Amino acid sequence: MTSQQGTQLLPMEPVKRVWEDAANAPTDPPTKRQSQDPAALHLAVSPSLYDAPFPFYRRPAEVGCFSLDGQRCYHGDARQLRYYNPPPTEGPSPCFDLRDGYRDRYVRCDGSIREGLDHLLKWVEGNRDRLRTEGEERPISADFVTWRGHLTKVLTTPYEKQEGWLLGVSRFRGTFYISEFETPAAQRRKETQPEILKELTYMGYKFEQYMCAGKNPAVLL
Template sequence: MATSQFPLHPQSRYANLNSAIRQPTEFTCFSYDNTRRYHSDDSSLRYYYTPHLPADLNRGFDEFEKHDDTIDEHLDGLLRALEEYERTTGEIVKADVVTWRGMLTKIMSLPFDLRNSFEMNATRFQDTIFIEEHHPFKMSSQRPLDRRGKLMSFWGYKFETLATLSQTWDDTPRSVIEGRGNEVVNNEAQFCSIVKTGFADVKVVIAGEVDAIWDERRPDSPTPHNYVELKTSKRPTSERDDINFERKLQRIWAQSFLLGVPRVMVGFRDNDGTLLSVEEFFTRDIPKIAKRSGRNLWDGKYSIDFTTALLQWLKAAIPSVEETEGVVWRIRYREGMPGVEVERTDEKSFLTQSFIDWRKSGGT
């Protein structure tokens, strides 16, 4: 089958687009609870509250209730939320691209991490390109983790548990606040924000998990929600550690930027999993950290311009003609490739039948 390719080089072709970016605006949301049941609300949203330090991030590892990531959830939760929003408001959400935040994070990070291999599925329906992760590739790319690897992965979820409450501080008993270290860690529950944004002329709808909120979520407020991204990282003790953290900041910035999350709280730990400190970063300021270092490891403006160009290319590479509606296209990048490829497959649409039927009914 014919393959189209978006070249990665020379980088100068994407460096001066000065892409206009639309401020992400949340228009709906949904939650998964601790048993992975879907809810059309913000019931799984957590509230940030500074953890007591130092803290043991290993505690509770053997009781960890971990989501089974071998299950391919496609875009099901996002599509259900879109359908419910449209049925409730009578407004059909118009977009050129609909996807999970993780897909655009991979694209924004690619120019500065050429080892970041990925595969995605795309299908065009009613002139919108829907993009999801190609789950078999994701699973085959994951290296089996030993106990140490699993423990280090757990540290991030433990930090989220230690740094959040299920209710506001005013509504939470002191015993609960002080007992967060005893809480069983469960990553089945998620709160997902869905936003409208855009890269130049490409209108985009993105859904992504939000770790916490700084104050309270007010759905009718005209101002963006004061969401918080939570991350853990090794406390830098050498120049090499500083470089690794600066690289990590690129992905942290992209994730937060895409959803319009204004604040990141990073929990710094030692090699044994002891949480030593928590530092606040404002999303808008993170690219300045990379510039000030002088290492030229990454550039926020280039990430935006590169993503804009790739999305514009995708609109042309995945044609809007009746005979290709429902066809699945594979978006692919492998380490060492000169560009991002798009190839038509024989697979059929991964969109839910409920969403397809709803849209084909004309929104009635």
């Protein structure tokens, strides 16, 4: 598995800087800090540096699951699991209405509430035995606790030319917890997002709803 708080990774060009303690991160200009702080870590962002054979990754294995209901309440089980259940390829079109419910039933999430790693950490707290290696003194044996998308942003940094990111990192008893913070640019984009884009986002989730079933279709046959 892979979590929050503390160190900030600040997107800059041509490097990404890592501070061990966000509270003590210097406020002077980056160009000045580069010459004053030899201990700062760097992540080079030139794509040519990563032009090499693909590294070996072990096949991921599921260690647990949790669900969030319509009110974003946590449940430590798979009650919200859905199964892919497309319409028949033969016969009439299913005529999916992807706008259904957008105007009269859609409950928008409160964008001011930052969930961070709360739900993930709640699962970790209740399932430490699944994440602990026998003989280890650490609370859990994971090196990182974070959302998959956060690692994706870091790994694609050399190829991302438009959007920056801001991550908070804490190390607790040998495990790094990584959580994302909204950049000012991302916040502005969200606040000024056209209504049509919001509707298109809804339509994507609506399509997913049409294509999934609450029960395993193989069992229903």
